[in-house]
Amino acid sequence: MSKASGAGQSAGRRERIAAQRAAQRRRDVRNRVLIVSGAVVVILVIVIVFVVAKLSSKPPTTSASNGPTGAALAKVIAETTSVPASTLAQVGAGSVSTPPAAVSGAPLTSGGKPEMLYIGAEYCPYCAFERWGMIVSLSRFGSFSGLRTIHSSSTDAYPNTPTWTFYKSTYASKYLTFTPVEETTNVPDKNSPTGYVPLQTPTPAQQALLSKYNPEGSIPFVNLGNKYVITGASALPSVLAGKSWATIAAELSDASSPVAQAVNGTANFMTAAICKMTSNQPASVCTPSVTGLQAKMASASGS
Numbered sequence: 001m002s003k004a005s006g007a008g009q010s011a012g013r014r015e016r017i018a019a020q021r022a023a024q025r026r027r028d029v030r031n032r033v034l035i036v037s038g039a040v041v042v043i044l045v046i047v048i049v050f051v052v053a054k055l056s057s058k059p060p061t062t063s064a065s066n067g068p069t070g071a072a073l074a075k076v077i078a079e080t081t082s083v084p085a086s087t088l089a090q091v092g093a094g095s096v097s098t099p100p101a102a103v104s105g106a107p108l109t110s111g112g113k114p115e116m117l118y119i120g121a122e123y124c125p126y127c128a129f130e131r132w133g134m135i136v137s138l139s140r141f142g143s144f145s146g147l148r149t150i151h152s153s154s155t156d157a158y159p160n161t162p163t164w165t166f167y168k169s170t171y172a173s174k175y176l177t178f179t180p181v182e183e184t185t186n187v188p189d190k191n192s193p194t195g196y197v198p199l200q201t202p203t204p205a206q207q208a209l210l211s212k213y214n215p216e217g218s219i220p221f222v223n224l225g226n227k228y229v230i231t232g233a234s235a236l237p238s239v240l241a242g243k244s245w246a247t248i249a250a251e252l253s254d255a256s257s258p259v260a261q262a263v264n265g266t267a268n269f270m271t272a273a274i275c276k277m278t279s280n281q282p283a284s285v286c287t288p289s290v291t292g293l294q295a296k297m298a299s300a301s302g303s
Contacts, residue, residue: 094265
């Protein structure tokens, strides 16, 4: 082999080796790019997962009640909405400390019928007590559907008082219209002015009635046809402390129980007020023993 031929072969080998090394460097660079790109994608996926989880962790509109369900709930509703008339008559005024107050003004109506307006909130322990009496009383004039059990706030006075919510419930009666407004849930919300997740807002007309008869704006507020108002609980929620929904509902039929004395007494005063709204109809409910309670209702200062 000539020297020229050998030199040419050596040059060719050097070129091939250089080309192979260049190709390897390109592969190394490409692999590093792929590794970095993959890491970026993984990081982006993790960030997206955290963002979605954060957005999905909004507070619920209403808290779980930890109350009865199924047949047990149906039994509690049945016992609360069908307290025997004889038991109610035996209780009379019961242990009510603050009966409705008589007011005067233009009749409050809705849909061509007298209107009973309630403004409260799911966190409110005083509302928690008052709803029991409202349901017992209103069930004598019509029927509820969609009632759900909840409890009052766990951090307010009388914590976790067993109760109901009127939110998304319906009420049907040929004698009156019932309009409930649950302003907030019982779920804390540090960004809300009330400290709880907002739920419903009173109309300007409803707010005007609350301001007129209860300037402090405290709840519960109940306006019965603009003939009587209830500002605050009719009795202390402590009577329900430590009891389950089932226990409270069962004790409503025992006229001697503290629960029946407080809740049914509240219901009897409300029934007397509703009878005033409905011109004592139906007569089977608006008996002399019921309407006689009207004399115990003093005038409110805002009337």
